[in-house]
Amino acid sequence: MDALTLHEDPRSGNCYKIRLTAALLGKRVKRVQYDIMKGDTRRPEFLQSVNATGRIPVLQIGDRFLPESNAACWYLAESSALMPTDAFQRADMLRWMFFEQYSHEPNIATLRFWLMFVGESNLSRFQKDQIMAKRAGGEAALAVMDEHLAERDWFVGKGATLADIALYPYTHVCEAGGFRLHDYPAVCRWLKRVSGLPGYVPMD
């Protein structure tokens, strides 16, 4: 089997997703860390050898490179217990993974990054103007999750899948972006279920 290497910034929830998937599956992944705040992933050596877009995470599989966090989770988990065996459920799992990248991460992760790492006083006027819309978009995403989980333990089927792994990282730290988890009681119960999974590792 090809060696697995995760090119990551440990503060990124997108990077944590991959590490959590690997841990739940008992797969060893070597970690190479970069500081995105210092521009580590914009240097020529990263752009030339890891990812020309300057973005992390990237999962390296032997000498091949796979960007996009949810694609990397898929690669690690294919044919594992984290992947439903039913065709509709597999597609429904991807449905929640696309929801995460389209409706959840751009709002919830971005506000955490802006407020916790950049600092509100350092934001540009353009960024400040977007806070209200991202707050509303993030609250809408959390409400969709809470409604879906009100009568279910997991996003798809009867056990944890990549849908749960993809949505967990930025949800469980969403208060750093100013969201109030206690407004979403079904989400809170689900977060505890995920953190109780055998092999679970916390975010750094």
Next chain:
Amino acid sequence: MDALTLHEDPRSGNCYKIRLTAALLGKRVKRVQYDIMKGDTRRPEFLQSVNATGRIPVLQIGDRFLPESNAACWYLAESSALMPTDAFQRADMLRWMFFEQYSHEPNIATLRFWLMFVGESNLSRFQKDQIMAKRAGGEAALAVMDEHLAERDWFVGKGATLADIALYPYTHVCEAGGFRLHDYPAVCRWLKRVSGLPGYVPMD
């Protein structure tokens, strides 16, 4: 086999993706059309029976509903010739599908919607303030595609996959959002390859 019904607005590239996937695979999909400009997908009957988020497309499979365009394409194409048989290539195909939803569609499709359907003079100040950033983001996505395609015929492997189907719809009409296709010659050659696929259907 369960009957397939696509809940769509035919002007949406996300809806067209699903129709194109079905056409290339020779699958029959019944179409139910909504006018998002008239709020058809915000009415109680749609919210209660099709998708509580009010978004389209939704692929209905028998009595089950699957939102998110790329998840619907996956459902239609699993185990078909549009899906690579190699595990890395399957994940790499998903990488481009997540790239499409995160870095391409929110910029390129949104500018087309704003400029072609809403009209620049009807945009809010908040929307107008975002045009420059979405222009830059869209141009960056097209540049990533052009560089990737400079020495390849298809996004993944040696033939068309869902990566191509996901990226085609909003790319081939990007000029409606003010992008200049002739700046991306490898993308232009690839667009012709996609439209030459057996079974190809145009966007309405």
